[in-house]
Amino acid sequence: MTPPDHTGTVPEGDRETVAEEDDPAHAVTLSVAAVARRLGVAPATLRTWDRRYGLGPSDHTTGRHRKYAPLDVARLELMQRALLRGASSAEAAKYALASPVRTPPTAVPASLTGGELDGGGPAGGRGLKLPVANRRARVVGRAALAMDSAAVQTLLADAIEADGVITTWDEVVRPVMAAISAKWEHSGAGVEVAHLVEECALAALVRATPVVTSPRNHRPVLLACMPDERHDLPLYPLAAVLALRGVGVRQLGAALPADALAAAVRRTAPAAVVLWAQLPRYADPGVVTALPRTRQQVRVFVGGPGWERGVVPQPADRITTLPSAADAIERAVC
Structure with a gap:
């Protein structure tokens, strides 16, 4: 018999069934x-x-054996979730002791967002090199290392609500992703953490992107990756910022084939096209120059590290930071 939790079954060697099997606190x-x-x-x-x-x-058994019942574990999970939200150890313990416990544990309220991190275990934030002053990034980094996607998504949603998409992207998501990448380069570990953060960031950004039913621009903005480029996450904060400004966008996703990009341009007659290249080998100027001509002018923007040292053909413009990119596109189409 296993405790009704969300983390998986308990190894056989750690199971011990007691007499009161019908009591969830001692099962x-x-x-x-x-x-x-x-x-x-x-x-x-x-x-x-x-x-x-x-x-x-x-449940203290004879001798030095110490046994945790399911409700004991549920209370500890409450404390751990509070720590992941950034509460101090004392605040997290007070919350866990005062909260009504059920299995699985209740969600941690958004008010538990202050205090220092407790770096006690292997899942702590010490595994990522992040600035001490960047509290939000450190808390997200800790949740990511704990593989707690619910906490990461909640933290990112809180950050977007409090500070906006641009600040959350530049001061939380990018530093955490850079720290995970540095960890991988140093030790070869952390790919699964990077994937988890990417998925959580994607979910949070999609939720923060409103549906623009009456866009300020008469013709859409197309956001797409270069052919074979699969790193499309940076296009999502751009889409969110533009949508929040009332600019209508249409996202075409990662690794869009060149002929599909050309077909999309012909069918939508966009006001602007943004082409993202994360890696230099995908920053192909030929794709830009091969875009079909339309009756109305199409502004072309290229962005991403892949274009930093490459040739940007006319009439395309290079975009760099998220704020400047959003400003340039907004001016061009509105």
């Missing part, structure tokens, strides 16, 4: 080591939380 008990593995923290961290804050096992 299964876990050792300190099993709970530590489940939460991704060190066993010493659990002992510290027990000693300092009283968040320990409710």
